[in-house]
Amino acid sequence: MGLDLRGDPVALTAALVDIPSESRHEQRIADEIEAALREQTTGFEVVRNGNAVLARTNLGLPSRVLLAGHTDTVPIADNVPSMRDGGELHGCGTSDMKSGDAVFLHLAATVANPAHDLTLVMYDCEEIESAANGLGRIERELPDWLHADVAILGEPSGGFIEAGCQGTLRVVVSAAGTRAHSARSWLGDNAIHKLGEVLPRLKTYQAREVDIDGCTYREGLSAVRIDGGVAGNVIPDAASVTVNFRFAPDRSVEQALEHVREVFDGLDVRMELTDSAPGALPGLTKPAAAALVDAAGGQVRAKYGWTDVARFAALGIPAVNYGPGDPNLAHRVDERVEVAKITAAADMLRGYLTGNAV
Numbered sequence: 001m002g003l004d005l006r007g008d009p010v011a012l013t014a015a016l017v018d019i020p021s022e023s024r025h026e027q028r029i030a031d032e033i034e035a036a037l038r039e040q041t042t043g044f045e046v047v048r049n050g051n052a053v054l055a056r057t058n059l060g061l062p063s064r065v066l067l068a069g070h071t072d073t074v075p076i077a078d079n080v081p082s083m084r085d086g087g088e089l090h091g092c093g094t095s096d097m098k099s100g101d102a103v104f105l106h107l108a109a110t111v112a113n114p115a116h117d118l119t120l121v122m123y124d125c126e127e128i129e130s131a132a133n134g135l136g137r138i139e140r141e142l143p144d145w146l147h148a149d150v151a152i153l154g155e156p157s158g159g160f161i162e163a164g165c166q167g168t169l170r171v172v173v174s175a176a177g178t179r180a181h182s183a184r185s186w187l188g189d190n191a192i193h194k195l196g197e198v199l200p201r202l203k204t205y206q207a208r209e210v211d212i213d214g215c216t217y218r219e220g221l222s223a224v225r226i227d228g229g230v231a232g233n234v235i236p237d238a239a240s241v242t243v244n245f246r247f248a249p250d251r252s253v254e255q256a257l258e259h260v261r262e263v264f265d266g267l268d269v270r271m272e273l274t275d276s277a278p279g280a281l282p283g284l285t286k287p288a289a290a291a292l293v294d295a296a297g298g299q300v301r302a303k304y305g306w307t308d309v310a311r312f313a314a315l316g317i318p319a320v321n322y323g324p325g326d327p328n329l330a331h332r333v334d335e336r337v338e339v340a341k342i343t344a345a346a347d348m349l350r351g352y353l354t355g356n357a358v
Helices: 009-017 027-040 094-110 134-141 182-187 191-195 198-203 253-263 287-295 309-314 339-354
Strands: 045-049 052-056 064-070 083-085 088-090 117-123 150-153 161-163 167-176 209-212 215-218 220-228 238-247 270-277 300-302 319-321 336-338
Touching (some): 009 088, 009 094, 027 045, 027 117, 064 134, 088 339, 094 117, 094 339, 117 134, 134 309, 167 253, 191 220, 191 238, 198 220, 198 238, 238 253, 253 270, 309 319, 336 339
Parallel strands (some): 064 117, 064 150, 161 300, 215 300
Antiparallel strands (some): 088 336, 161 319, 167 238, 167 270
């Protein structure tokens, strides 16, 4: 039996969780979603792009809302199939983000009189390297499918509208020295000791807080890895600290990198940028986004972390994260979601999509 998009979105969440879909292994779940959309929705154009499934209406309505969700999960940790325990549904992807996918799929099949044209994007490979991300592939190959007045990603947000997202970059701060026998340490130049000046600057770093559209973003600069050492009797000639900077979306990547350089200015180290992604401004003052905030009863906060809303922001589309899952439970062995929040998310979005928000 295939997926039932018209039934209870809690049951649909469980059915999605019961289809294993670790990153790069989404073909089965994409096949089942595609089949269900073709059979159970009316007025939708449905296309397939790799292991992504896209559907949209073209009713000539004055605005378009895009609902996007990734179907892949992190590796399963003996937590599939799903399990219902009282008011919670347990299983890999329940929070991140098959409960959000279920809500979007259910609404696509059951909203009879939308106030907006709808686009649904169920994409692959979000949980791995950015180069593999299915949404990026869609942007390159089917760019017209991403046109919208507002985009909603079903990332776990605990039932809040989490607006925009932080940017992120990683740099490797490295020091060079001279190798020597540790019994004659004065003949060497210890690279690890040079990095000792890096850590106090990180420890005393004062994180900036920025308010944008009523959302407070708090930055963070953190050491996430240390490498160095040759052997227990050798003065090391190389060592490094990997530093991750999570920055507010009012900074560009270039501005964020310049800030990190300023933090370590004057030290005998070298910096190499190894990864970066820009943040996304919330854009909550735009009409379609403001209406969504109203529908959610004003429950809005900043998104800590990077999500694919940044891709939409780069296209000039206001985007938010909104899903029933708890972000603090994502990727855990005991990952779970409150079933009441699945129902509440479906009800809130139904009101928004039909223009009947309470």
